[in-house]
Amino acid sequence: MQATELALLSTGQMQQADAMTIAAGRPGIVLMERAGAAVAAAALARSAEGAAITVVCGPGNNGGDGFVAARILRERGRQVRVLLHGRLEALTGDAAAASARWDGPILPLARIREAPGYLFIDALFGAGLTRALAGEAAAAVAFMNETGRPIIAVDVPSGVSGDTGQVDGIAVKASETVTFFRLKPGHLLLPGRSLCGHVSLSDIGILPEAAAGAATFRNDVGLWRDVWPRHGLDTHKFRRGAVAVVAGGVAGVGAPRLSARAALRIGAGLATILCEPAALMAHAARGPDALMQRSAADAAALTAFLDDPRVSAVLAGPALGLGERGAELVGAIAGCATPAVLDADALTLLARAPGGAAALLAGRRAACVLTPHEGEFQRLFGGEAGIAKERSKLERARKAARRCGAIVVYKGADTVVAAPDGRAAINTTGGPALATAGSGDVLAGLICGLLAQGMPAFEASCAAAWLHGRAGERLGIGLIADDLPEAIPALMRETLPV
Numbered sequence: 023m024q025a026t027e028l029a030l031l032s033t034g035q036m037q038q039a040d041a042m043t044i045a046a047g048r049p050g051i052v053l054m055e056r057a058g059a060a061v062a063a064a065a066l067a068r069s070a071e072g073a074a075i076t077v078v079c080g081p082g083n084n085g086g087d088g089f090v091a092a093r094i095l096r097e098r099g100r101q102v103r104v105l106l107h108g109r110l111e112a113l114t115g116d117a118a119a120a121s122a123r124w125d126g127p128i129l130p131l132a133r134i135r136e137a138p139g140y141l142f143i144d145a146l147f148g149a150g151l152t153r154a155l156a157g158e159a160a161a162a163v164a165f166m167n168e169t170g171r172p173i174i175a176v177d178v179p180s181g182v183s184g185d186t187g188q189v190d191g192i193a194v195k196a197s198e199t200v201t202f203f204r205l206k207p208g209h210l211l212l213p214g215r216s217l218c219g220h221v222s223l224s225d226i227g228i229l230p231e232a233a234a235g236a237a238t239f240r241n242d243v244g245l246w247r248d249v250w251p252r253h254g255l256d257t258h259k260f261r262r263g264a265v266a267v268v269a270g271g272v273a274g275v276g277a278p279r280l281s282a283r284a285a286l287r288i289g290a291g292l293a294t295i296l297c298e299p300a301a302l303m304a305h306a307a308r309g310p311d312a313l314m315q316r317s318a319a320d321a322a323a324l325t326a327f328l329d330d331p332r333v334s335a336v337l338a339g340p341a342l343g344l345g346e347r348g349a350e351l352v353g354a355i356a357g358c359a360t361p362a363v364l365d366a367d368a369l370t371l372l373a374r375a376p377g378g379a380a381a382l383l384a385g386r387r388a389a390c391v392l393t394p395h396e397g398e399f400q401r402l403f404g405g406e407a408g409i410a411k412e413r414s415k416l417e418r419a420r421k422a423a424r425r426c427g428a429i430v431v432y433k434g435a436d437t438v439v440a441a442p443d444g445r446a447a448i449n450t451t452g453g454p455a456l457a458t459a460g461s462g463d464v465l466a467g468l469i470c471g472l473l474a475q476g477m478p479a480f481e482a483s484c485a486a487a488w489l490h491g492r493a494g495e496r497l498g499i500g501l502i503a504d505d506l507p508e509a510i511p512a513l514m515r516e517t518l519p520v
């Protein structure tokens with residue numbers, strides 16, 4: 023899949039895409055007929071001839087799609103009941119035209135409890151949702167959900183914001199969502215994603231160029247395949263990239279080793295653990311033999327190591343420790359010219375720095391990736407009203423990336439990767455099996471391993487998040503973080519030109 027097909031459009035951008043297509047000579051009612059036909063096709067696939075289908079229409083064009091679907095379903099032998107929220111005379115434009123083509127009865131929404139039928143089509147609200155559902159609409163949605171019958175949502179489940187995936191109050195819990203042209207962020211961000219059921223995308227004739235300027239993407243291989251590191255026959259270990267993983271003391275030997283192992287498994291040529299002197303023996307006693315260890319007592323030692331131009335990326339955070347040494351080393355990384363990944367303790371130390379992360383990273387000369395989970399994100403940006411008050415995880419990540427001049431990998435079940443230039447991607451690979459100690463350390467190591475091989479930081483972060491998630495899916499429940507790096511080589515061979 024190409025990057026333009028992975029584009030996600032906001033509801034505003036989708037409206038512009040519609041308007042652009044209509045202005046180019048394709049009438050809105052034609053688009054609506056195609057949208058309604060796609061919804062009808064989904065309902066036909068889920069119902070037998072004669073089945074009773076209830077179509078719940080709202081006051082806008084989402085309702086218009088519902089009227090079209092209702093007409094087609096009746097023509098195809100289904101028993102269709104149409105309910106409308108609001109007055110028929112209040113419908114305008116394409117929705118009014120679509121309702122005029124439906125010559126069956128139209129019942130008020132309040133009658134939804136009578137004979138609900140086998141399947142619902144939710145055409146209440148789509149891209150035009152402006153506020154929380156209330157009154158009759160909220161009651162109808164509660165009823166549909168309670169019946170446990172299948173619900174096909176038109177465009178988005180009513181009550182879910184297409185932009186943020188957030189729900190104020192109540193929303194439809196759909197079995198399936200039929201949407202048009204391109205997905206919206208709300209289909210992928212939680213809780214929206216969990217309310218959509220299976221999402222199918224229908225081409226209704228909107229001009230593909232309408233997505234050309236998109237800066238938000240679903241994270242998939244097509245987004246970064248072209249910049250995936252390739253190594254020629256004449257490569258050697260330093261050309262493949264050397265990673266430095268900055269570690270802490272004896273109590274935290276495991277976490278940085280998970281990161282370093284991940285960096286090696288994703289293709290870095292060399293990985294060295296730089297630990298407190300007292301931890302050197304503990305590291306030396308552990309596998310794999312391919313990993314190297316050195317002591318780095320302070321910032322001077324770390325800087326001297328990073329000054330070697332062959333060291334191509336550095337990672338700090340997992341079990342680094344929150345003491346003076348840690349703070350000093352994070353300061354040294356902020357000031358160095360080596361591409362860096364800052365995770366875990368390094369993020370807490372960044373948040374504690376005078377002026378916060380943005381101040382410490384202001385002068386950075388090389389790419390920097392921050393990998394906060396929710397708690398770390400709050401620590402870093404919770405005090406910045408412009409970021410913390412933003413309702414969309416996508417926009418919070420984007421603003422944080424701009425603020426720090428760094429790539430932000432805002433982790434969770436709907437990880438968002440955002441770049442300071444405004445690009446962002448939402449990751450959907452992975453699952454609950456990844457919620458296990460050390461899983462984040464592996465992700466940080468994967469990113470660092472790709473940075474070390476010269477992959478641009480945004481794409482490296484996206485690729486690492488995608489592979490990390492796929493590895494989690496493949497290993498499934500019961501995985502421990504140690505398993506994740508080992509699953510990476512096979513995944514790479516299957517999905518990438520290595």
Ligand SMILES: NC(=O)C1=CN([C@@H]2O[C@H](COP(=O)(O)OP(=O)(O)OC[C@H]3O[C@@H](n4cnc5c(N)ncnc54)[C@H](OP(=O)(O)O)[C@@H]3O)[C@@H](O)[C@H]2O)[C@@H](O)CC1
Binds near residue numbers: 053177
């Ligand atoms: N444009 C096109 O060509 C195509 C568009 N398509 C379809 O159009 C859909 C977008 O249509 P849309 O823009 O008319 O918005 P829609 O989601 O129907 O809702 C707007 C209405 O709901 C109302 N309303 C909002 N929130 C509410 C609430 N909480 N509680 C109560 N009322 C609320 C709002 O009222 P207002 O906020 O103005 O008071 C307004 O009356 C899109 O999702 C896709 O399905 C396809 O056919 C392809 C071609």
Ligand SMILES: Nc1ncnc2c1ncn2[C@@H]1O[C@H](COP(=O)(O)OP(=O)(O)O)[C@@H](O)[C@H]1O
Binds near residue numbers: 451455458462464
């Ligand atoms: N339910 C989930 N679905 C998908 N990915 C998840 C889920 N839970 C956790 N993850 C992923 O697992 C990793 C956990 O990282 P983190 O919270 O830093 O854990 P740790 O500090 O134990 O290493 C992140 O990459 C996160 O996106």
Ligand SMILES: [K+]
Binds near residue numbers: 176180
């Ligand atoms: K809907």
